Amino acid sequence: MKRFLLFLGLASILSAQTFVPNISIEGQNLNPQEQRILSELQSTVERYILSNSFSNERYNLRVPYYINIFVNQISRSGSNLSISANAFFSNGYDQRYVDNTWIFEFAEGEVFYREMRYHSLRDMIDYYGYLIMATEMDGIEELGGNSLFDLANEIYARGSNSQWSRGWNSRKDDFDKLTGDFRLRRARFLYNQAFWAIDDGDGTAGWYHLEEALRLLLESKRLDPQNKFLNFFIEKHYQDIEYFAQVYQDISLLPLYRDLSPSNEDFFDRVERTYNY
Incomplete structure (x- = not known):
């Protein structure tokens, strides 16, 4: 029987909970340059997930993090690409989040790091990552995901007050439904x-x-x-x-x-x- 996460046991020392990224990015009628850029985007997202913690570091876990991005439109503004996409975020088992209103920017050679300024790509990876990991923690401790849900809610606050506010009202509705169903x-x-x-x-x-x-x-x-x-x-x-x-x-x-x-x-x-x- 398939279990919902890969549980490696309680760590003897504090150790980060780790996502195992599985990223796919697809689009139709892409030219060779756009295909190359999306390939770089996929690698950048994978590196970011592998190099950052999405946890309160109480357990030693390896949890799958699937992100499937379907690109609808790409436009260029200077060195930045503006990408409109539909996306699925999942643990590959019993969690799935669908986002059909995602618009984000990406620049070739860009490196992600966490900061308080809202980033239309990085913070969405974090947002859904926190939802997935928080729900996994709910399965280990009763309401154990509260602190991670709080981090996701902070991203909502930044995103809804940024120039990338589109879609955050519906995301907040889903967030409230997920976290409020005790x-x-x-x-x-x-x-x-x-x-x-x-x-x-x-x-x-x-x-x-x-x-x-x-x-x-x-x-x-x-x-x-x-x-x-x-x-x-x-x-x-x-x-x-x-x-x-x-x-x-x-x-x-x-x-x-x-x-x-x-x-x-x-x-x-x-x-x-x-x-x-």
């Missing part, structure tokens, strides 16, 4: 606790954590059935019932999974036939 955030933590308890041989605790997580997810869905972050999490985890049914030889929690993901009745029916002892 049921989903707590469910992530308990869901992981269920896996770890089973790994440690404590099946009773694992069952308790799993049931509580599922009930929190159901309550979150009842309150906001259109929550895209919740629904994406459910879509990536509904098949976990097969693992739990195999471990426990019990399908008592199957009805909760059915309620969470009613469009997957065929899958749940198969699980019920297989593990209905």
Whole structure:
């Protein structure tokens, strides 16, 4: 079963949480010079991610950071390129963020470093990086991502007051939905606790954590059935019932999974036939 992050364990000394970048940049009808510049842009983004921390440095983790950029338009102003793009930011598993209003500048030979002045490219990499890492931390400690969400919110404040303010209102709406759904955030933590308890041989605790997580997810869905972050999490985890049914030889929690993901009745029916002892 694929896990949501690569957990290397609690560090004996403070050590930075590390993203493993996977960057792709695509565009249509690009001339050779533009293709070369976008190739340089990809390398620059990868180097930036590898050389900077996106964490509070309490754990030693390696978390995938996927960025897929689809260039719509490129215009030149002096030595700078202005790039309009759609982008997907993801951990490659149960987190996905879509941005369709991104415009940023890039200059050949540019080197990124962190500073308080808003940067239309670097700060978006940081913003979504903090969201992804904060949510991973929510899965390790209850509401453990708060400090990283605060850093993302600081970027919102700078971006919304800059000349690159387009899109920040909708990003803030998504931010508030993500951070304000405490049921989903707590469910992530308990869901992981269920896996770890089973790994440690404590099946009773694992069952308790799993049931509580599922009930929190159901309550979150009842309150906001259109929550895209919740629904994406459910879509990536509904098949976990097969693992739990195999471990426990019990399908008592199957009805909760059915309620969470009613469009997957065929899958749940198969699980019920297989593990209905």
